[in-house]
Amino acid sequence: MNAKRAIVPEQTFNKRPTALDKLTGKANFEGEATENKDGNTVSQLNGNTVKSGEKTTFYLRSEQLDKLDELTIAYKKRTGKRINRNDIIRTLVDGCSLESLLTSMSDE
Numbered sequence: 579m580n581a582k583r584a585i586v587p588e589q590t591f592n593k594r595p596t597a598l599d600k601l602t603g604k605a606n607f608e609g610e611a612t613e614n615k616d617g618n619t620v621s622q623l624n625g626n627t628v629k630s631g632e633k634t635t636f637y638l639r640s641e642q643l644d645k646l647d648e649l650t651i652a653y654k655k656r657t658g659k660r661i662n663r664n665d666i667i668r669t670l671v672d673g674c675s676l677e678s679l680l681t682s683m684s685d686e
Contacts, residue, residue: 638646646663653661 646666649666650661650663653659653666
């Protein structure tokens with residue numbers, strides 16, 4: 579009797595990115611990140627190519643981090659899709675205008 583074997587694609591058993599890979603930008607939740615000729619990181623996010631641009635670091639208070647995490651959870655509950663902190667920050671920066679920034683900063 580000839581036993582048939584399933585054909586398994588090579589990428590099926592690829593190693594998942596570690597937490598360190600995710601934190602350092604070497605990989606993300608959706609797939610491997612690669613570096614382009616300009617030195618910027620390019621990755622796949624929900625099937626779209628995302629250029630992460632320049633790496634930057636900023637520090638948030640614990641309440642701000644809690645709020646970011648709450649937003650990621652609420653977003654997933656509402657849409658069924660995952661979103662990460664970076665996506666939220668990018669969206670906020672893209673939607674911010676000088677007028678809204680001046681208004682927010684004058685309240686402090």
